[in-house]
Amino acid sequence: MARTGRRPGHSGARQAILEAAREAFCEHGYDRASIRAIAGRARVDPALVHHYFGTKQQLFVAAVQLPLQPAEVIGQLPDGDPGTVGERLIRFYLGIGDNRGDRDVVIGLLRSAATSEPAAALLRQFAAEAGIGWMAVQLDPPNARLRPTLVASQLIGLFMLRYIIKVEPLASASVEEVVAAVAPTVQRYLTAELDLQPSL
Amino acid sequence: MARTGRRPGHSGARQAILEAAREAFCEHGYDRASIRAIAGRARVDPALVHHYFGTKQQLFVAAVQLPLQPAEVIGQLPDGDPGTVGERLIRFYLGIGDNRGDRDVVIGLLRSAATSEPAAALLRQFAAEAGIGWMAVQLDPPNARLRPTLVASQLIGLFMLRYIIKVEPLASASVEEVVAAVAPTVQRYLTAELDLQPSL
Numbered sequence: 505m506a507r508t509g510r511r512p513g514h515s516g517a518r519q520a521i522l523e524a525a526r527e528a529f530c531e532h533g534y535d536r537a538s539i540r541a542i543a544g545r546a547r548v549d550p551a552l553v554h555h556y557f558g559t560k561q562q563l564f565v566a567a568v569q570l571p572l573q574p575a576e577v578i579g580q581l582p583d584g585d586p587g588t589v590g591e592r593l594i595r596f597y598l599g600i601g602d603n604r605g606d607r608d609v610v611i612g613l614l615r616s617a618a619t620s621e622p623a624a625a626l627l628r629q630f631a632a633e634a635g636i637g638w639m640a641v642q643l644d645p646p647n648a649r650l651r652p653t654l655v656a657s658q659l660i661g662l663f664m665l666r667y668i669i670k671v672e673p674l675a676s677a678s679v680e681e682v683v684a685a686v687a688p689t690v691q692r693y694l695t696a697e698l699d700l701q702p703s704l
Numbered sequence: 705m706a707r708t709g710r711r712p713g714h715s716g717a718r719q720a721i722l723e724a725a726r727e728a729f730c731e732h733g734y735d736r737a738s739i740r741a742i743a744g745r746a747r748v749d750p751a752l753v754h755h756y757f758g759t760k761q762q763l764f765v766a767a768v769q770l771p772l773q774p775a776e777v778i779g780q781l782p783d784g785d786p787g788t789v790g791e792r793l794i795r796f797y798l799g800i801g802d803n804r805g806d807r808d809v810v811i812g813l814l815r816s817a818a819t820s821e822p823a824a825a826l827l828r829q830f831a832a833e834a835g836i837g838w839m840a841v842q843l844d845p846p847n848a849r850l851r852p853t854l855v856a857s858q859l860i861g862l863f864m865l866r867y868i869i870k871v872e873p874l875a876s877a878s879v880e881e882v883v884a885a886v887a888p889t890v891q892r893y894l895t896a897e898l899d900l901q902p903s904l
Contacts (some may be wrong), residue, residue: 599707618818624869653874660859669824700881
């Protein structure tokens with residue numbers, strides 16, 4: 505995540521700003537990543553950042569969404585065997601963790617949401633509108649809207665411990681070991697009887 | 705978490721510094737909570753903070769450990785019915801979330817560990833020495849050391865979504881609803897066959 509030293513032309517400036525923003529949000533979180541520092545990292549004028557992306561919030565949304573298209577993958581999940589949807593989801597998620605660019609985006613997202621209310625609000629909105637809302641309509645009631653948040657709680661905690669805080673032996677466990685341990689949890693949250701009150 | 709305005713005497717200064725440190729770590733995370741700001745919040749000279757607690761790392765350890773004694777509670781978990789250990793652990797954890805002082809300590813710990821490598825290193829060390837290490841010796845092999853980290857991944861993710869990012873409907877779900885949904889996960893991680901390779 506070091507400064508690359510490139511000096512982009514006009515056509516590359518937008519991409520360079522996005523990469524610099526991703527690096528800055530990953531390293532420092534939303535609050536501490538300033539437009540000025542992002543511009544410096546991308547070797548452009550801060551005014552150009554505002555010109556391309558508007559506010560810092562809008563830059564954050566653009567930076568954390570570009571390389572990841574989880575909605576597309578999640579959209580394909582119901583196509584396969586319903587009995588393996590938990591395993592497929594955890595495999596997709598571990599694939600994000602194994603890809604450095606994608607992993608840095610998620611780390612930036614979680615660091616920002618953990619420490620900044622504006623970033624947390626964006627994540628809540630994103631969760632309601634895109635990922636979790638989309639998943640919820642695929643699930644049978646009752647508890648259709650609670651189920652994806654339970655899945656998210658397991659996946660986000662796994663990401664925190666394995667890739668950010670790096671607690672052993674979870675950080676070094678193989679993909680297959682994590683899948684064997686966690687897939688049944690995700691499967692149950694998505695498809696099994698949860699035995700809650702019908703009010704949710 | 706507002707500044708209280710108290711001006712402690714000599715005997716109250718140590719406690720005032722600890723409370724100010726907890727508030728600062730909760731609001732800003734480890735990196736951004738400075739000794740100077742903590743001293744200002746506690747209305748004492750920064751030198752007194754160093755006098756009582758030494759380095760910022762030592763102050764962090766003192767601040768995040770004092771009101772919580774999870775090792776004591778976790779120590780009592782094996783005394784009861786092994787079939788309800790998951791439910792008892794998640795109830796204890798949700799009790800932390802319902803108590804404002806305890807909740808702020810955990811929020812400060814997670815915010816700090818998510819954004820600061822020194823704080824993450826402290827949490828890893830704490831996990832290895834105290835909580836997770838202690839739990840691991842109570843569990844049967846194989847996978848005795850992986851099991852508590854799986855539990856931690858579920859509990860930390862739940863805490864992030866319910867109390868920090870506040871994603872609905874998880875943030876407003878009742879304790880009984882969360883227990884019914886999550887206790888079987890914790891129970892399985894602690895006691896069930898995980899079907900992993902024997903190498904861990």
